[in-house]
Amino acid sequence: MSQRKQFVQPELSDDDGSSYDPGYPNPSSSKSKSWTISTQTPITSLGFWNDQKISILTVVFILCQILTVVYLKSSLENNITNLKSCQKRIANSDEFVSCSDCMCIATDGFSSKEYVDIVKKQKTGEENYEKLEKELSEYKEKVTELEGKLPKYENPNKDFTKLFDDNWNMRKDTLIKEIDEKETSWQKSLMHKVEEEVQSKSQKIQSLLNQQSGDITKTKDEIKIVDELVTKLEDEVKQNKNQSKTLMDEYQSLEKKQSKTEKKLESVEKELQGIGGHLDHVSSEISEIILYIIVFLLVVVIAIILAAPKFMPYRQPQPAERTVSLGESHPKQRVGGQEMSQAAIYATLSSKKCKRGISVISFHSATQKFHQNLLKMVSRPQALPMQSYLIENQVNLSEVIPHLVTIIFVDFNERNIILENPEIEVGDHRRFTTEIFLELGCDVFVIYCKDRGSQTLPPNQLYNTKLHSINQHATLVKLKKKNRVFSVYESLHPQQAELLEDRIKQL
Numbered sequence: 001m002s003q004r005k006q007f008v009q010p011e012l013s014d015d016d017g018s019s020y021d022p023g024y025p026n027p028s029s030s031k032s033k034s035w036t037i038s039t040q041t042p043i044t045s046l047g048f049w050n051d052q053k054i055s056i057l058t059v060v061f062i063l064c065q066i067l068t069v070v071y072l073k074s075s076l077e078n079n080i081t082n083l084k085s086c087q088k089r090i091a092n093s094d095e096f097v098s099c100s101d102c103m104c105i106a107t108d109g110f111s112s113k114e115y116v117d118i119v120k121k122q123k124t125g126e127e128n129y130e131k132l133e134k135e136l137s138e139y140k141e142k143v144t145e146l147e148g149k150l151p152k153y154e155n156p157n158k159d160f161t162k163l164f165d166d167n168w169n170m171r172k173d174t175l176i177k178e179i180d181e182k183e184t185s186w187q188k189s190l191m192h193k194v195e196e197e198v199q200s201k202s203q204k205i206q207s208l209l210n211q212q213s214g215d216i217t218k219t220k221d222e223i224k225i226v227d228e229l230v231t232k233l234e235d236e237v238k239q240n241k242n243q244s245k246t247l248m249d250e251y252q253s254l255e256k257k258q259s260k261t262e263k264k265l266e267s268v269e270k271e272l273q274g275i276g277g278h279l280d281h282v283s284s285e286i287s288e289i290i291l292y293i294i295v296f297l298l299v300v301v302i303a304i305i306l307a308a309p310k311f312m313p314y315r316q317p318q319p320a321e322r323t324v325s326l327g328e329s330h331p332k333q334r335v336g337g338q339e340m341s342q343a344a345i346y347a348t349l350s351s352k353k354c355k356r357g358i359s360v361i362s363f364h365s366a367t368q369k370f371h372q373n374l375l376k377m378v379s380r381p382q383a384l385p386m387q388s389y390l391i392e393n394q395v396n397l398s399e400v401i402p403h404l405v406t407i408i409f410v411d412f413n414e415r416n417i418i419l420e421n422p423e424i425e426v427g428d429h430r431r432f433t434t435e436i437f438l439e440l441g442c443d444v445f446v447i448y449c450k451d452r453g454s455q456t457l458p459p460n461q462l463y464n465t466k467l468h469s470i471n472q473h474a475t476l477v478k479l480k481k482k483n484r485v486f487s488v489y490e491s492l493h494p495q496q497a498e499l500l501e502d503r504i505k506q507l
Contacts, residue, residue, distance in 0.1 A: 068179075357403040357404065358407065362390050364389055365390055419431070448463070458497070459495055462486050463485055
């Protein structure tokens with residue numbers, strides 16, 4: 001709706017003729033100026049609003065405003081009526097059918113909601129129009145009141161009235177022109193805003209439609225996948241049913257076979273019962289004979305065990321007539337049978353005091369250098385002595401000087417025998433060497449070398465747990481409890497070297 005400037009006539013008072021227009025000086029004031037014309041006639045204090053022509057012109061201006069508002073209102077109603085009466089064309093025909101709500105079709109996206117907003121704006125304009133009419137009626141009342149006061153002022157200045165008329169005509173044309181321009185600009189801006197809003201909303205609706213179509217396509221694809229899965233599951237269920245049916249048939253056949261087998265077993269049991277009666281008599285006689293044989297064998301075994309230390313020679317792991325040596329300083333000698341008894345060896349070694357240091361024991365000269373290289377990664381003080389010994393027989397063992405820490409290296413063998421068991425294996429060399437150092441009070445470490453299962457060990461493990469003799473041999477079990485049994489392949493593991501270093505630091 002176009003706005004109009006409202007001109008309010010200032011109220012005049014007729015009390016004792018002293019009221020005046022606020023826009024002009026009061027002649028009764030000592031500071032007021034007097035207006036003069038060419039005849040030097042002073043102008044009285046009555047304002048130009050008292051002129052009847054001015055009042056008429058004011059009324060005419062207000063009527064023009066009212067007519068303009070009425071015209072705009074009727075034009076807007078006609079436009080809305082045209083929108084309401086729109087029609088749509090039937091596809092592939094020249095016929096038209098009136099639509100129930102064709103606002104969106106008629107305006108290319110102008111929805112019914114926007115139409116309701118326009119109606120609300122129209123109601124607001126009507127309310128403004130009613131306010132104008134009310135103000136106009138009030139103004140008319142004031143004009144009527146002024147007209148009643150006009151007879152009191154019958155002698156206005158004609159020259160001043162003419163001057164005011166000319167000035168008013170000029171200003172009236174200017175005001176009308178400005179009002180028309182503003183009205184035109186407001187109409188254009190309103191239409192432009194409506195077009196922009198309609199276009200933006202149509203774009204949003206199109207984007208929503210595109211998004212919904214994409215979602216619908218995606219949902220269709222998901223439904224298709226679900227259908228395929230359902231079909232696949234149905235096929236699997238059918239296969240399972242067929243398999244279960246086959247299994248049931250096989251189970252029934254097995255039950256039949258089992259019943260036949262049970263019948264056969266019953267017949268066999270009956271036959272065995274007859275045979276069992278005969279066997280009971282025979283077994284009772286045999287058990288008596290076996291009992292006598294067992295008692296006799298036990299007596300023989302006990303006698304052999306008691307006589308073995310006196311009559312049986314010490315068995316060497318190496319073949320007889322072999323030449324051995326302890327280092328380069330010991331002369332070569334022939335070893336044939338038992339040269340020294342175990343008691344003599346123990347007496348010889350016990351006479352020697354255990355010295356502070358490390359003894360490295362090897363049983364084969366071919367691997368002695370390898371054993372020495374294994375201990376290079378174990379740090380020790382330079383002043384702490386470390387002596388290597390090659391023990392291939394009892395004479396070599398008797399010449400060893402015992403040290404507080406004794407490291408015994410055992411080489412790999414196919415049966416993984418670390419220390420011999422005299423009751424099972426042939427020979428007792430490694431076991432006797434280990435136990436005699438333990439009896440002398442040495443801290444003995446047994447290291448089993450070249451074991452492929454020991455290439456990688458967990459950080460908290462010292463030996464290959466697949467070496468069962470460690471958990472079966474009595475001596476190894478004792479050493480294992482003190483963390484004194486290692487198994488290696490070609491080098492010591494960090495946890496093993498660390499344990500050796502900690503023990504050496506205590507010397």
